[in-house]
Amino acid sequence: MNAALVLEQTLNGLQYGVMLFLMAAGLTLVFGIMNLVNLAHGSLYMVGAYLATAFARWSGSFVLGAVLALPATLLVGVAVEVIALRTLYERDHLDQVLATFGLILFFNELIAILWGRAAIYTSVPPFLGGHVRVLPGVPYPTYRAAIIVVGVAVAILLWALVTRTRLGMLIRAGASNRTMVSALGVNIRLLYTLVFGLGAALAGLAGLMAGPIYSVQPGMGEEILIQVFVVIVIGGIGSIRGAVVGAVVVGMVDTLGRAFLKPFLSTVVSAPAADKAGPALASMLIYLLMAAVLFFRPEGLFPARGRS
Template identity: 75%
Template structure:
C-alpha cells in the first residue's frame, strides 16, 4: 500500500463524509428541534437533484440551476411541512415513520410521472470538470474537491449560525425546552417551518451536488438515506457536531473498508476466502460500527443536551 493511494482514499472518504454530512445535518436538526423522524429526507435530496438537473437543461446555466434548485427544494420542503408534517410533531415516532414512509412512495412516484422512470441526463459543467494536481503523484477530480469545499463551508456556516446568531439561539433553546421558547413569545410554528425548510435546502444541496456524478432517478434518495441514519445515530441524534463527526467517521470507514479490507484480509486468510469475505464485510462494516457504538454509548458519540 503506497502513501499516495492512502492519501487519495482519505480524500475519497472525506468527500463521501461531507456528502453524508449535508444530508445528516438537516435530518438531525429537524429531529433535534421538532422531534420529528423524517424518512422522506431522502425524497428532498431527490427533488434537489431533479430540479437542478431540470433547470440546468432548460436554462443552460449550472450556477442559475443551482440557485433555482435550492430555492425549489426549499419551497417543496416548506409546502410538505405545512401540508403534512406539521401535525406530526406531537405524534409518536411510529406515526412519523409511517407518514414519511408514505411521502417517500408519493414523491418517488410523482417524480416518475413528471420525468419518467428512467434516469435523466445530468452532467458536470465544463469549468468544474477535470483534475487538480495536488502533489507530483496525486491528482484528484476537481468536482469532488468542490464538493469537499462546499461541505466544509456549510459545516462552518452551520456552526456559526447555531452558535452565534439569534436564529441559532432559538434553535438551541427550542431543542432543549420547547414550551419555554414559545412561552417567551417566539412564534414556534414559524421557527419550525424555517428550520424544516433549511434542512430541506441542505438535502437539496446534497442532491444537486450528487446529480452530476450519481444517477438521477426515482428512489435515488433511499439508497443513501439509510447510511445517513447510521451517521446520525453514531453521532448522537439532534447534534450537529455529532452529525459532522458521524459523517466523517462513516465516510472514512466505508471508503477505507471498501478499499483496503480485502487486501488486508488476504494477508491473513487465503485469497479465495478474502475474496468472499472482503466485499461482504465491507458492506456490513458501517452497521457493525453502529452496533458497537450503541452497545457502549446508547445515545451516540455526542448526545445532544436535551
C-alpha cells in the same frame, strides 16, 4: 497499495462524509427541535438532484441549475412541512415513521412519472472538470474537491448561524427546551417551518451536488438516508457536533472499507475467499461500527442534553 491511492480514497471518504453531513444536519435539527423522525428527508435529496438536473438542462448552465434548484427544494420542503408534517409533531414516532414512509412512496412515484424510472445522468460542468494537484504527483478530481470545499464552507456557516445569530439561539433553545421558546413569544410555527426549510435546502444541496457523480434515479434518497441514520445514531440524535463527527467517520469507514478491505483480506485469507467476502463485509462495515458504538454508548457519541 501506495500512499497516493490511500490519500485519494481518504479524500473520497471525506467527500462522502461531507454529503452525509449535509443530510444529517437537517435531519438531526428537525429531530432535535420538532421531535420529528422524517424518513422523507431522503426524498428532498432526490428532489434537489432532479430539480438541479432539470434546471441545468433548461438553462444550459450547471451553476444556474444549482442556483435555481436550491430555493426550489426549500419551497418543496416548506410545502411538505405545511401540508403534511405539521400535524405529526405531536404524534408518536411510529406515526411519524409511517406517514413519512407514505411520503417517500409518493415522491418516488411522482419522480418516476415525471422523469421515468431509469437513471438520468448529468455531466460535471466544464469549469470543474479536470484535476487539481493536492500533493505533487497526486491529482484529485476538481469536482469532488469542490464538494469538499462547499461542504466545509456550509458546515462553518451553519456553525456561525447556530452560535452567532438570534435564529441560531432560538434553534439551540428549541432543541433543549421547547416550552421555553414558545414562552419567549416566538412564533414557534414559523421557526419550525424555517428550520425544516433549512434542512430541506441542505438536503437539496447534497442532492444537486450528487448528480454528476452518483446516478440520479427514484429511490436514490433512501440509499443515502439509511446511512445518514447511521451517522446521527453514532453521533447522537439532535447534536450538530455529533452529525459532523458521525458523517466524517461513516464516510471514511465506508469509502476506505470498500477500497481496501478486499486487498487487506486477501493478505489474511485466500484471494478467492477475500473476493467473495470483501464487498459484502465492506457494505456491512458501518452497521457493525454503529452496533459497536451503541453497545458502549446507547445514546451515541454526543448525546443531546435533556433527552433520554
